[in-house]
Amino acid sequence: MEIEATHAGLAGARRVGRRGLLAAGLGGASASLLPVLLGRAAATTPDDSTPDENTTTTAPPKRPSEADVALLGAAQQVELTMVALYDDAIAGVTGWSDEDAVVMVAFREAHEDSAVAISALLGRQAPNARSESLYSALAPSFVGGRDDVVAKAWEAESAAVATHGELLGSLQGFNGATLIAAIQMAEARHCTVLADLLGTDDTALLLVDDEADPLEVNG
Amino acid sequence: MNEPTSSPAVIGRRNLLRAGALTVGAAALLAACGSEETGEVATVGNGAPNPDLETGTVNNAVRLRTAASVENTIANAYATVLELGLLSGSSALYPNLGDQTANVTLFAEHHTAAAAAYNELAVAAGGQAWECGNPRFDSVFVAAIFSRITEGVEATDTASAIPASDDPVRDVATMVHALESLSAATAQALVGQVTEPAQRKAAMEVGVRSGRQAAMMALQINPGGYVPGEVTEQDGLPIPVAVPTVFGSVGGILWVGGAGDENGVRMRSTFETPSFNSMVYDFTEYGECAPAEG
Numbered sequence: 228m229e230i231e232a233t234h235a236g237l238a239g240a241r242r243v244g245r246r247g248l249l250a251a252g253l254g255g256a257s258a259s260l261l262p263v264l265l266g267r268a269a270a271t272t273p274d275d276s277t278p279d280e281n282t283t284t285t286a287p288p289k290r291p292s293e294a295d296v297a298l299l300g301a302a303q304q305v306e307l308t309m310v311a312l313y314d315d316a317i318a319g320v321t322g323w324s325d326e327d328a329v330v331m332v333a334f335r336e337a338h339e340d341s342a343v344a345i346s347a348l349l350g351r352q353a354p355n356a357r358s359e360s361l362y363s364a365l366a367p368s369f370v371g372g373r374d375d376v377v378a379k380a381w382e383a384e385s386a387a388v389a390t391h392g393e394l395l396g397s398l399q400g401f402n403g404a405t406l407i408a409a410i411q412m413a414e415a416r417h418c419t420v421l422a423d424l425l426g427t428d429d430t431a432l433l434l435v436d437d438e439a440d441p442l443e444v445n446g
Numbered sequence: 447m448n449e450p451t452s453s454p455a456v457i458g459r460r461n462l463l464r465a466g467a468l469t470v471g472a473a474a475l476l477a478a479c480g481s482e483e484t485g486e487v488a489t490v491g492n493g494a495p496n497p498d499l500e501t502g503t504v505n506n507a508v509r510l511r512t513a514a515s516v517e518n519t520i521a522n523a524y525a526t527v528l529e530l531g532l533l534s535g536s537s538a539l540y541p542n543l544g545d546q547t548a549n550v551t552l553f554a555e556h557h558t559a560a561a562a563a564y565n566e567l568a569v570a571a572g573g574q575a576w577e578c579g580n581p582r583f584d585s586v587f588v589a590a591i592f593s594r595i596t597e598g599v600e601a602t603d604t605a606s607a608i609p610a611s612d613d614p615v616r617d618v619a620t621m622v623h624a625l626e627s628l629s630a631a632t633a634q635a636l637v638g639q640v641t642e643p644a645q646r647k648a649a650m651e652v653g654v655r656s657g658r659q660a661a662m663m664a665l666q667i668n669p670g671g672y673v674p675g676e677v678t679e680q681d682g683l684p685i686p687v688a689v690p691t692v693f694g695s696v697g698g699i700l701w702v703g704g705a706g707d708e709n710g711v712r713m714r715s716t717f718e719t720p721s722f723n724s725m726v727y728d729f730t731e732y733g734e735c736a737p738a739e740g
Contacts, residue, residue: 333673396647408637412694415654419661
């Protein structure tokens with residue numbers, strides 16, 4: 228593994244088809260996050276602060292409600308699990324090109340930054356730990372050849388995007404929702420990069436026509 | 447011997463003033479006796495008050511139909527690109543770009559569907575659908591950029607003419623990237639503006655797709671440009687990358703293009719997510735779209 232890489236053109240990218248990419252997917256590792264998390268949801272915390280005084284719609288609170296805290300905590304666990312998976316991939320796979328290494332390290336750090344941002348929002352209520360159950364489910368697929376691991380990362384990123392989408396459908400507070408949206412947007416783009424790293428020109432893969440199922444966080 | 451001399455007509459100061467006064471007095475007398483009036487006679491009373499600007503109510507429905515207008519603007523822009531064949535040919539700056547017609551056609555379908563999705567949400571929120579483009583974005587961004595690319599700028603008294611673009615394929619490709627980024631940023635910004643979680647989720651479903659399309663377009667323009675590198679400009683144009691920031695950004699999106707002016711300066715336009723000057727309010731009227739009823 229070489230992680231001191233320069234940013235250069237994609238040379239020698241291996242091309243895989245859509246079927247191959249999907250075949251290398253995470254399979255049953257994904258499941259719905261929402262039912263698990265909604266079980267923790269409770270009433271919202273009233274807050275008089277509004278996002279914009281010129282709006283006429285009654286605004287929900289800015290700060291995370293009690294239910295939001297549980298949901299955001301789960302999101303942080305997803306992010307820290309992704310950090311651990313990228314760590315495994317970076318350390319365990321031989322044959323990374325310089326360009327691969329730049330991307331893998333950048334994405335690993337992006338997930339870590341996301342976890343830190345959620346921690347800053349939640350304070351002492353942040354779990355600050357990965358989901359062991361999720362990690363156990365995904366880690367076995369993050370070893371092997373370069374193409375396999377990139378394909379797994381592609382699907383894991385897609386699942387993270389789907390997870391954040393589910394959270395957005397439940398989060399009440401503006402601060403938590405805007406942070407999750409910002410994280411989700413970046414991770415959506417990660418998928419396109421990972422598909423491109425695999426050399427595909429299939430727009431269904433580059434644009435992820437079929438989003439993965441949301442991830443399940445059970446602690 | 448002194449001969450009498452005829453006294454010349456001496457016009458002294460006193461005579462001059464006297465003649466002037468007589469002239470003015472005669473003019474005033476004639477004017478007073480005349481039957482015609484000149485100028486307007488002052489009247490007493492109050493004139494019509496200055497018209498009040500209509501109050502722009504900003505609520506979820508207005509924000510959502512504004513987002514629909516942005517999507518319509520993008521879809522319409524792509525229709526123009528395809529109609530004018532602005533993607534045919536090659537780019538000197540991006541020789542490996544290839545024909546982007548299929549991609550832009552695909553992107554346009556997404557934005558048309560996105561506009562419909564936003565409109566559905568707006569109606570559900572008690573508003574009315576908006577089937578037109580965004581008035582401000584159409585004029586300030588899209589029309590201005592198309593004009594600069596295809597026609598250039600005519601000479602003025604103080605500035606030389608600017609020719610049409612020296613590389614229209616380059617400019618259209620970067621415009622597509624900017625519009626995709628704008629769609630993504632608009633959706634992301636909505637999350638912090640609308641109040642219903644379901645609306646936020648739906649907005650980001652649009653945004654996620656647009657963000658990926660922006661990333662894909664960046665890679666078409668700049669193969670291998672996954673994350674920001676040390677070099678950020680090429681020939682004075684920003685180099686697009688697939689993942690420009692660690693977190694999704696709602697900041698301005700810079701587009702630079704067209705032929706340079708006499709100083710070599712190209713057109714610069716910063717796309718921004720909708721704000722109060724670009725909202726589609728209930729009273730907004732544009733093209734075939736009438737103000738909202740009720």
